[in-house]
Structure formats: C-alpha cells, structure tokens
Amino acid sequence: MTKRHRIVLAKMGLDCHDTGIVIVAQLLRDHGFEVIYLGLHNSADAVVKAALQENADAIGISFLSGQHMTQVRLLIEAMARQRMQVPVFCGGVVPREDAAELQKMGVAEVFFPGTLGPEVVARVSGVLDRGRAA
Amino acid sequence: MNLVDDLTAGDRRALARAISAVEDGGPEAAAVLAELQSRVGKAAVIGFTGPPGAGKSTLISAYITHLRRAGRSVGVIAVDPSSPLTGGAVLGDRARMASHIDDDGVFIRSLAARGHLGGLSAAAPFVVDLMDAAGFDVVIIETVGTGQSEVEIAGLAGITVVVFAPGLGDHLQAIKAGIMEIATVLVVNKGDSPLAAATAAHLYAALHLNAGGHREVPIVTTTATTGDGVGDLAETIAGLLSVRPPSPADAPRRLRRMLAALAAENLKEKLLRGTNPEIDSICDEVRGGRLGLAEALRQLARIA
C-alpha cells in the first residue's frame, strides 16, 4: 500500500460546463492521481468540507463564466474559516492579467486556456511533491 | 490526545486523517488499528451493490434523507475502481450525494479500490471500524459497480441491498450473477422507467428459482431521483435491522476479513514481483512437476 495524491476537483457557482474539468480529471487519473470529482454548482464551504472529509492534498477548480475572482476569494475565505491548508489550482477561461491577483490570494498555479496535459500534470505534481518534502 | 481519542470525541478532521493512515498503511496505521478494537460494534452496516449506473449513489443519497429525518447519523464509504494501468482513479459517487454536504450528521468518504478485487478496497473493513468508533449510527458502503462476482460486501455488511435497474441486463444475467444470492433486499431502481415492473417480475422469478423458495428476499421498487419508494426501502431495512441488530461479533469478523484481504494481497504482490528466490524455486518445482499445488500453497502461505 502506498500513498497516492488525492485531489478534489469541482466547479463552483452557476457555471454549467464541465467538459474541461472532466478531461483534467481523466488526465490526472491517467497519471496515478485519485481524483474526487464533486460536479457542478458547489459552494465554497461545500468544496472545503468535502476536501476535509476526503483528506485531500489539493483542490482544483475551473471557471468558464468569468466568476473566477469572486469564487476564488470565497474559496480562500472558506479555507481559512475551516482551517484547511492545501494548494489550490485554478484553470479554465482565466485571462492572463488576472493570474498575479489570483496568486496573491493564495492560488498555487493558474492554468490558462491551451495549457497542454503534460504541463498540467507536471506543475500539479511539482507543487504537491514540494509540499510533501517540506 | 491521539487520533483515535480525537475521532471518537467527534473530531471529523481526525477521522479523515485516520482513514488516510489506514488506507496508506503508514506508520500511524498500526497504532490506530490497535486502539480501535475496543470501541467498535455499535453501528449498523448497510451495503449497496449492483451494476454500474443502476443508481446506487443517487439511492443512497435519498436513503440518507430518510435516516436523517429519523435522527440517525450516517457515515458513507463510496468505493470506485482504480485504473489497473496507472493506479489512478476518478471517484464520482459523492457528487450524487452533494445535498448532504452542509449536514454535520453525514460524513462521506470516497475510496479507490486500489487493485483490490471483489468490489471493495482492502482498507474498507477498517474504515467501517473507524466510522463506527466515530459514533455514526449507520455506516453505508457503496461498492464499485459490480459485474457478477464482486460479492465481498456480503461479508462486511449486516444488510446487503442489491440495486438493479431496467435495461442493465435481462433476467438470465440476474440468475447467473452471484450478487442475487447475497441480497438481503433487492431494489429495482429507476421505477419511473416503463420497464421497471417487468424487471421486478423477472427478479422475482429468478429469486424463487435460485433460492428454491427458501429465502424470503423483499423486492422494493424505487425512483431514487424523485424519492418514490425510498420510504418503503427505509422501512424494509429498519424491519430487518430490528430482527438482526448490530452485534459485538461483527467487528472481529471485519478484522478477520481485512487481515485476509491484506494477507492475500501481500502474497500476490510477492508472487508477481518475482524477486524472492524462495518463491521462484517453489514456482520452478511446480512447473517441473516435482511439487503438488496443495503443497506449494502451504509453502507459499508460510513465506507470506
């Protein structure tokens, strides 16, 4: 028995497109991750509580609806409230000029449209492996 | 305070960490295991199994609503398959139970089967113990979507609910399948389908063929998406539980099952890895016809 990376993937808010995040779920599975997929329309508190119950190593969220700034802020606040400290990954249709602000809020990596699969895997693994070594 | 003290005191974070510890077999696992045994045996353990897509997760979610109305706290263990190639998994059951996330009386944990066959994960019996010790009145286990031979749940749960749905196979498959025989309750879900009544009739016929009419297995029709019939299912399960309540003998039985699963996996891994000279020579002896299978198994068991 060995430790595996466990990551919670979710869509937040009203956004109802899940094609992208389901592809990412499959991608991470194909690289040995255990992905807990929460589906659409999750509140920030719901994502954090699920991640706590799952003892997840990371949280990944994706946005297509332009709500990323508001929702990420809510998520980070909910994590602070529930004392959850894991890396957050954010992807989807996120404009490049928002990346700095997202990272300032505490997002570990931002994936822009067109990021290739291997790069996503490498950057997610990189952050998690660094966390484990620390 | 240690993990087991914390989780029995109601600390959900400690429960989540303890589950990971036993799942990963880390250094904390042995201590958790030892401390746990005196604190288990109170929860009612209910398994839900059946073919992929029959509606197990949706039905469990609807059933939880009934249990919560009756004031009972619920732990859920949702097992999904791991990829045999990469070991990764997409665990999607809890997405169908999302309506309970704000309820502190419900705790859901997804487990990947991690190469374990039989519909569960090797750590599953242990996670049942952890949830039991954490004080949940009811522990529900959802197996992976089963074919015909993943019947391990019957040894773990006091009550096994086998969920079928119209259009997922005909009555011949139901007769062939071992899962018919382990059912304490049979459910025909997707009761809103026009074929539901025919499926129930086929199951009824198959049941009486299979069990020779000796075993009375209730058949309940549900529509998990609307909640229709779920009250009947809840009542049926409650009735069965009142006849056979959880007993202190359940926990030692679970421990034995977990040890059996781990021992088997341990031996299998050693055999398949092929780096143990003692095992290699046993395999050679069998291949050369100098060692019988029964004796080979005895020797292998001693090595493991």
Ligand SMILES: Nc1nc2c(ncn2[C@@H]2O[C@H](COP(=O)(O)OP(=O)(O)OP(=O)(O)O)[C@@H](O)[C@H]2O)c(=O)[nH]1
């Ligand atoms: N029409 C109808 N659809 C249902 C019913 N119950 C579940 N479903 C749908 O059937 C699909 C599968 O439901 P799940 O609850 O995920 O089935 P499952 O047995 O848990 O599936 P696995 O865990 O993948 O084996 C979903 O799209 C549900 O919405 C029902 O009673 N009627």
Ligand SMILES: [Mg+2]
């Ligand atoms: Mg399911």
